[in-house]
Amino acid sequence: MKYIAGLFVLLFIHAVSASQCRVNGGKWESVAGGWFPLTVPLIPNPSSGRIDLDGYRMECRYTPESGPVARKDVLSTRNNGLYAPSLGNYTVGLRIGGVDRPVPVGTVHLATMFNNGKTHDLNTYMYILTRGSPGKPINIRAGDEIATLQLFQKGSHSDHPVDVILIAGNDLITEPSTCTINNNQPIDVNFNQVDRTLIGESVNSTPIRANIRLNYSCPDPGLTLPITITLKGASAGFDSGVLNMSNPNLGTGLLRAGVQVRPQGTFHTNIYNSSGGDDVTFALTRRPGSTPATGAFSGSATLVMGVP
Structure with missing residues (x-):
């Protein structure tokens, strides 16, 4: 019975050592539970043949702890990489490190984070391809769940999927066409x-x-x-x-x-x-x-x- 109690404590310690993420220098949110919400500003930036939703900075880090600096967490995308039903039937994807990755994104490395306190800009943003005919406007209200980034964490303590739930920080009505x-x-x-x-x-x-x-x-x-x-x-x-x-x-x-x-x-x-x-x-x-x-x-x- 003492052994079982000790095992529970060990698992708890491992869970809180998972990585953390934040938006625009805000509060660090732990990914220990396998999912976590982040509120992001929605600022559509029209570009060539697309609308970029890149008006924020998302950073992650290895949760600071005592122990070897060599301990690390690796974040990558998984499955489709992006689940965004609120963006309608438009063609969407992720721009990762300046490279367009249309859905399904698959597995793409985002960051390798060591136990050294360093933050890492994921440089990962949603985009919507425009088209030459009108479509149904995207109508998002502040507080709505707009998308889920489907990630995977491989770490010194544990390996598990991570869902980043992106919450709209403001209203957005847009129609991704060149009309x-x-x-x-x-x-x-x-x-x-x-x-x-x-x-x-x-x-x-x-x-x-x-x-x-x-x-x-x-x-x-x-x-x-x-x-x-x-x-x-x-x-x-x-x-x-x-x-x-x-x-x-x-x-x-x-x-x-x-x-x-x-x-x-x-x-x-x-x-x-x-x-x-x-x-x-x-x-x-x-x-x-x-x-x-x-x-x-x-x-x-x-x-x-x-x-x-």
């Missing part, structure tokens, strides 16, 4: 000089408006299909149906064919032979009962093309 709205150029909505006494309290009552033409284009030829346009942006504090402005007493609403489109909302339209367009209206509103302060104000939002 464009207004040729991907910024859309400037300029209300010019505004008489604050004329600003209405709703998008239907306000006379302060700006009309904008949206032009849609896809590089794949002969596309005729329904599409959706999603308005991505923060809502005003006084009205969830309009966009937030730098002046807290102001908001901007979007109207298409006279129907209001709320932030995070969509409207349906079409492209014919790979192109299309819509006329939309941006309407400036104010907090009910307020008199907005004079001076310049600004706001921002993103329009995302996709399919229903």
